[in-house]
Amino acid sequence: MSSLQAGTEFVLRLPRFEGPLDLLLYLIEKNRLSIEELELCPIIDQYLEYINAVRRLNIELAAEFLDMASYLLWLKSSSLISINSGTEDSELVNPMAELKEMLAAYRGIKIAARNLNERQLLYRERFPKGRTPKVEADVSKMDIMAILKAIASIRERTKHYVVSIKRDRYHIREIMGRINSMLQKKKKVSLVEVAETRVKSEIIAIFLAALELSKASIVRLVQKSIYGTIYMVRRSESFTSQNKRDPLRYK
Amino acid sequence: MYTRNVREIIEALIFSSDGALEIKDILKVLPGISENEVESMVNELNKIYDETGRSFMITRASNGYMFVSRDGYTQYIKALMPPFRLSRASLEVLAVIAYKGPCTKQDIDLIRGVDSSSSLKTLVHHELVNVIAGRPLRYVTSKKFLEVFGLNSLSELPDLDQFEELFGKA
Amino acid sequence: MYTRNVREIIEALIFSSDGALEIKDILKVLPGISENEVESMVNELNKIYDETGRSFMITRASNGYMFVSRDGYTQYIKALMPPFRLSRASLEVLAVIAYKGPCTKQDIDLIRGVDSSSSLKTLVHHELVNVIAGRPLRYVTSKKFLEVFGLNSLSELPDLDQFEELFGKA
Numbered sequence: 001m002s003s004l005q006a007g008t009e010f011v012l013r014l015p016r017f018e019g020p021l022d023l024l025l026y027l028i029e030k031n032r033l034s035i036e037e038l039e040l041c042p043i044i045d046q047y048l049e050y051i052n053a054v055r056r057l058n059i060e061l062a063a064e065f066l067d068m069a070s071y072l073l074w075l076k077s078s079s080l081i082s083i084n085s086g087t088e089d090s091e092l093v094n095p096m097a098e099l100k101e102m103l104a105a106y107r108g109i110k111i112a113a114r115n116l117n118e119r120q121l122l123y124r125e126r127f128p129k130g131r132t133p134k135v136e137a138d139v140s141k142m143d144i145m146a147i148l149k150a151i152a153s154i155r156e157r158t159k160h161y162v163v164s165i166k167r168d169r170y171h172i173r174e175i176m177g178r179i180n181s182m183l184q185k186k187k188k189v190s191l192v193e194v195a196e197t198r199v200k201s202e203i204i205a206i207f208l209a210a211l212e213l214s215k216a217s218i219v220r221l222v223q224k225s226i227y228g229t230i231y232m233v234r235r236s237e238s239f240t241s242q243n244k245r246d247p248l249r250y251k
Numbered sequence: 252m253y254t255r256n257v258r259e260i261i262e263a264l265i266f267s268s269d270g271a272l273e274i275k276d277i278l279k280v281l282p283g284i285s286e287n288e289v290e291s292m293v294n295e296l297n298k299i300y301d302e303t304g305r306s307f308m309i310t311r312a313s314n315g316y317m318f319v320s321r322d323g324y325t326q327y328i329k330a331l332m333p334p335f336r337l338s339r340a341s342l343e344v345l346a347v348i349a350y351k352g353p354c355t356k357q358d359i360d361l362i363r364g365v366d367s368s369s370s371l372k373t374l375v376h377h378e379l380v381n382v383i384a385g386r387p388l389r390y391v392t393s394k395k396f397l398e399v400f401g402l403n404s405l406s407e408l409p410d411l412d413q414f415e416e417l418f419g420k421a
Numbered sequence: 422m423y424t425r426n427v428r429e430i431i432e433a434l435i436f437s438s439d440g441a442l443e444i445k446d447i448l449k450v451l452p453g454i455s456e457n458e459v460e461s462m463v464n465e466l467n468k469i470y471d472e473t474g475r476s477f478m479i480t481r482a483s484n485g486y487m488f489v490s491r492d493g494y495t496q497y498i499k500a501l502m503p504p505f506r507l508s509r510a511s512l513e514v515l516a517v518i519a520y521k522g523p524c525t526k527q528d529i530d531l532i533r534g535v536d537s538s539s540s541l542k543t544l545v546h547h548e549l550v551n552v553i554a555g556r557p558l559r560y561v562t563s564k565k566f567l568e569v570f571g572l573n574s575l576s577e578l579p580d581l582d583q584f585e586e587l588f589g590k591a
Contacts, residue, residue: 018509018510018513018533018535019533019534019535020534020535021533021534021535022534062535062536064534064535064536068534102531102532102534105532106532106533106534108520108581108584109513109516109517109520109532109533109581110513110516111581111584112516112519112520112578112579112581112584113509113512113513113515113516114512115516115578115579115584116512116515116516116519116570117507117512119570119571119572120507120569120570121569121570121571122489122505122568122569122570122571123502123504123505123569124495124504124505125492125495126480126489126490126491126492126495127267127489127490127495127498127502128267128440128487128488128489128490128568129266129267129318129436129477129487129488129489129490130266130267130268130269130270130272130317130318131269131270131439132270132317132318132319132437133270133317133319134332134437135320135325135328135329135332135437136329136335137329137332137333137334137335138329138332138334138335139334139335139336139337139377139379139395139399140334140335140336140337140399141334141399141400141401142337142399142400143400143401144400144401144402144407144408144409146337146342146400147342147345147346147349147400147408148346148409149342150339150342150343150345150346151343151346151347151350153339153343154343154346154347154362154363154364157363157364158362158363158364196353197352197353197391197405203406253497255476255493255494255497256474259474259475259476259494260476260494260497262475262476262477263476263477263490263491263494263497263498264497264498264501266476266477266488266490267490267498267501267502268501268502272501276501279500279501280497280500280501281497299473303469303473304426304429305429305432306425306429306430306432306433306436307432307433307436318436320433320436320437321433323424323425324425324429324430324433324434324437326424327423327425327430327433327434327450327451328433328434328437330449330450331434331437331438331442331446331449331450
């Protein structure tokens with residue numbers, strides 16, 4: 001086979017080569033040789049010929065092809081030297097062994113890649129189930145300490161009291177107002193009726209508000225039996241005449 | 252005309268597509284089939300799933316069809332997923348609502364010194380917080396809040412005094 | 422013990438997961454059920470799908486189970502979804518990572534004798550390869566890799582030495 005024919009063939013097949021190692025493997029196979037016989041054959045020359053042919057055609061080559069070309073040139077010259085001088089300098093022998101090792105490793109990967117390609121099932125013969133909306137995850141169970149720590153961190157950052165005595169004072173004032181307006185519509189209101197949320201602190205605040213209103217003689221607290229419903233009954237006289245004491249000013 | 256039953260082709264198409272598969276895409280693959288035919292075949296498929304006791308079904312969504320799991324299986328599917336963890340910010344908002352609720356977003360922002368919009372949304376989304384209609388909206392903790400924190404009622408929240416003991420004054 | 426048939430719970434779990442659901446995750450949700458029981462129930466489910474002419478089935482992958490379409494429907498599904506093909510370069514990079522991973526880009530380049538940047542990007546983009554943070558970055562094959570190539574684990578890949586035997590010396 002003339003070098004020109006070989007060169008032409010290479011140009012046509014260029015895109016198939018993944019890199020210089022791929023090209024070298026191709027040449028070794030084409031010459032029916034083994035990797036072991038790399039240096040015994042015209043492979044290095046063929047490689048260089050191909051590279052030159054391609055460059056003459058102004059086809060852009062990956063830098064790795066050229067790197068390999070100069071490496072092979074160097075290998076060739078150093079092996080000539082080593083043969084001529086007959087030295088056993090390991091540094092001159094090893095590069096060839098290294099290249100053979102690289103070729104063997106790459107060939108393994110090349111075959112493995114081909115094997116993977118044959119194995120691919122999904123998106124070829126079968127398709128996986130498509131993604132559908134996810135079920136929402138549950139909120140993880142937590143200890144109440146997490147809430148306390150959150151309050152502590154707000155306080156640390158803002159110097160604000162999240163749960164302050166002040167807030168309860170306001171709350172009681174507000175609840176006293178709420179009771180007052182309820183008692184304008186009817187004469188009797190149970191403590192439970194006043195509650196909006198039944199939060200413990202609200203219940204306490206309602207109770208305190210009831211006591212406060214009682215103290216101010218605005219309501220009378222009535223409980224018919226132990227554990228029975230506690231009612232606040234409007235005291236008619238005190239309700240109309242605004243007392244000397246503002247019942248809404250809670251201290 | 253087709254190498255498989257059209258009904259099962261429709262099933263395979265819905266099965267393999269991400270999210271809802273639009274009817275027009277089904278019709279593109281199966282020329283000659285009408286929208287009504289697609290619909291009745293989907294109904295047939297659902298009947299088969301129902302009769303054979305399958306744990307999934309096809310549902311209509313945004314002009315198309317998709318597979319969803321049946322309700323009874325949700326608890327098991329949830330058990331596969333890592334539970335949702337509340338962020339520190341969300342815990343802060345939750346703490347404010349637990350102790351101060353019902354309160355407005357403004358109340359919460361004032362106490363925390365930062366905007367609480369996104370945390371509030373998260374808490375409402377996960378149903379830890381209920382919204383009381385009105386102007387402005389007010390927020391209270393929910394029954395689920397009690398469940399998550401292992402409380403029987405809000406009255407089991409630690410007292411202020413206890414809180415003082417634990418963290419002292421700022 | 423469970424509010425639904427265990428078999429259908431298993432079906433719902435596999436159905437709801439993106440990609441393969443590992444057996445250990447199924448066992449976590451269904452304590453008291455053995456791996457063998459799961460397997461035989463999956464076989465039962467596949468029998469039901471077969472008998473009722475369903476277009477999908479459950480298959481094994483990545484130490485678990487996943488739903489896939491049956492072979493006969495490929496042509497129709499392909500009309501909706503472009504088939505997914507890897508270039509030779511990408512397959513080579515994937516092979517290096519599958520056999521030598523976790524490995525760096527430099528390792529891969531060295532074995533292939535060329536730069537592998539663009540193939541690596543493709544593989545990471547398609548989630549066939551995961552990146553392990555660090556300096557330098559290292560690459561490993563993903564769960565999706567096992568699914569796509571129908572493997573339970575990387576150990577099911579033939580040895581590189583076996584290839585030597587199969588194909589002889591070049």
